[in-house]
Amino acid sequence: MRQPTSLRHLRTRPAALLAAGGALALGLSACGGADDGGDSANTDNGEAGRASDAETADGDALATAELMDPDGGTMGTVTLTQTDGGIEFAVDAEGMEPGMYGFHVHEIGECEPDSAAPDDPEDTGDFMSAGSHIPGEDDADHPDHAGDLPTLLVNDDGTGTMTVVTDRLTEPELLDDDGAAVMVHSDPDNFGNVPERYAEDGPDEDTLSAGDAGDRMACGVIEG
Structure with a gap:
């Protein structure tokens, strides 16, 4: 239904x-x-x-330095950057003879050719106005200075690049009133490594000061 x-x-x-x-x-x-x-x-x-x-x-650049030879010619740049691990030095060199070169950070931001060392007016030469390596800890010898960095390798085409991070240096040390400078030396840095078979009494004062890296070949004032 x-x-x-x-x-x-x-x-x-x-x-x-x-x-x-x-x-x-x-x-x-x-x-x-x-x-x-x-x-x-x-x-x-x-x-x-x-x-x-x-x-x-x-990652912004903290400072830069223009590497100059004693005649004022440009030999590259160094860029400093603050990182979590410390300050990064990025070296971009040019116009150099192939080889290994000592590379350090010196305690005064002056790159004067034919100048005198601040602590010894009789000690003269190119870029002596930059003083010694930034020392860091008291009584430290090379390579334990705060300003001691690895050796720069330059290739056959005359260019050299290196990037290294160090926690030995701080921004105030590099950008204080008297500044700081990066330095390329004329010879390799032996980092104070002189075996006893070559020197029974150990490394001499020159070796412990700058690793027998030779003359100061290029210098750059660190500028923020």
């Missing part, structure tokens, strides 16, 4: 309402998930952006 139309409507309307309510709930849930996901993404991007900015700021 066929049911009256009004009765059929009463039975189908609740089912329709339940279906509509479920669809609405799913829609709201989906919208809520999108909003949460968007907020999370924005937060993550913001944090990543701030981290990136911090890394960029930390």
Whole structure:
């Protein structure tokens, strides 16, 4: 027997309402998930952006130095950068004879050719105005001075590159009132390594001062 139309409507309307309510709930849930996901993404991007900015700021150049020979010719540049591990020295040399060269940081920011050493007016020569290596700890010998760095290798084409990070030096030491200078010497640095079979009494004063690295060939004032 066929049911009256009004009765059929009463039975189908609740089912329709339940279906509509479920669809609405799913829609709201989906919208809520999108909003949460968007907020999370924005937060993550913001944090990543701030981290990136911090890394960029930390990697900015602290100072530079232009390497000059005694005649005023350019022999390259040195860029100093503050890093988590210390101060990075990035050397980019040019126009040099192939070989190994002592490379140090000296205690005074003056690169005067044919000048006198600050502590001994009779000790004259190119770039003597830059003084000695930045000493660091009291009574330290070479290679334990704060200003002692690895030897620079120059290739057959006359160029030399080197990147080294040191925690022996600080920004105040390099950029104080009298400044500091980077120095390229004419000979390799032996780092005070003189075996007893060559010298029974050990390294002499010159070796313990600068590693027998020879004359001062190029100098650059460190400028912030």
